[in-house]
Amino acid sequence: MNYKPHEFAKIVGVSVKTLQRWDIQGKLPAKRTPSNYRYYTDEDLRIALGEKPKSKNREVVVYCRVSSSNQRPELKNQVKAMEEFANNCGYPVSRTISEIGGGLNFKRKKFIEMIVSMLKGEIEVIIVAHKDRMCRFAFDFVEQLAKYSDCRIIVANQTHLSPQAELCDDLLAIVYCFSCRLYGLRSYSKNLKKELKEAINNPRQNELECKSKEIQC
Numbered sequence: 001m002n003y004k005p006h007e008f009a010k011i012v013g014v015s016v017k018t019l020q021r022w023d024i025q026g027k028l029p030a031k032r033t034p035s036n037y038r039y040y041t042d043e044d045l046r047i048a049l050g051e052k053p054k055s056k057n058r059e060v061v062v063y064c065r066v067s068s069s070n071q072r073p074e075l076k077n078q079v080k081a082m083e084e085f086a087n088n089c090g091y092p093v094s095r096t097i098s099e100i101g102g103g104l105n106f107k108r109k110k111f112i113e114m115i116v117s118m119l120k121g122e123i124e125v126i127i128v129a130h131k132d133r134m135c136r137f138a139f140d141f142v143e144q145l146a147k148y149s150d151c152r153i154i155v156a157n158q159t160h161l162s163p164q165a166e167l168c169d170d171l172l173a174i175v176y177c178f179s180c181r182l183y184g185l186r187s188y189s190k191n192l193k194k195e196l197k198e199a200i201n202n203p204r205q206n207e208l209e210c211k212s213k214e215i216q217c
Contacts, residue, residue: 001042005030008040012048034144041150058124059094062086063114065133067102075100078129085156086127093127103136111135115142118151127154 009016022028023038028048030038064078079098086093101108111134117123126146131139134153146153 002031003040003045005038005040008045008048011045031150032147034148059117059122060086060091060125060127061114061123062093062096062127063111063134064096064098064129065103065108065111066100069100071100078133082127082129082156089154091125091127091154103132106135106138115145118146118149121149121151123149123151125152125154127156129156131155 003011005016005019009019012019019028019030019038019040023030028044030040031044032038062079062082064075064082066072066075066078075098079096083093083096097110097114099108099110101111106112114123114126118126126134128134134142143153
């Protein structure tokens with residue numbers, strides 16, 4: 001259960017200002033919604049009342065990604081490097097997720113499953129080599145979702161695991177996407193001009209077609 005600051009303060013027996021001070025001091029940090037509003041959980045309530053928090057079997061997940069199948073050797077190196085990084089930082093890895101898919105694709109199966117698991121509160125930490133391993137854009141949004149779910153995303157910032165060639169591939173994908181849209185608009189414009197021209201050149205035929213449609217209705 002989640003509590004608003006004034007609700008939590010009433011249960012604990014302190015003022016809202018005291019909660020704000022505890023939050024600033026790090027004594028009892030408040031959770032925050034994506035819109036930056038404070039809230040507290042049952043776990044926070046147990047801590048505030050001096051009870052031992054319930055143990056949770058939450059996961060530490062390493063997430064690794066490359067864009068194409070010919071980068072499989074790089075994917076293996078990325079997995080190895082991130083697992084070593086996690087161990088050196090004192091995080092026992094629960095599972096490693098490796099995936100092949102573009103950073104612009106938000107429908108990656110394993111990525112979606114990981115995000116859903118995170119939102120359920122099953123993941124405590126996600127470790128990635130670089131922000132673009134998670135997603136090429138909208139990383140800040142994913143990070144806000146993680147904070148809302150009491151999950152921490154650790155970015156190792158190992159830039160050598162983010163190949164420049166892959167960035168070029170993603171940029172080309174963006175160009176291709178917008179090119180297709182422009183082509184579609186040109187085709188629509190071309191067909192519209194054709195119909196207008198026919199209507200102007202054959203006004204009588206156009207009038208008959210309109211009357212025919214009225215009769216059918």
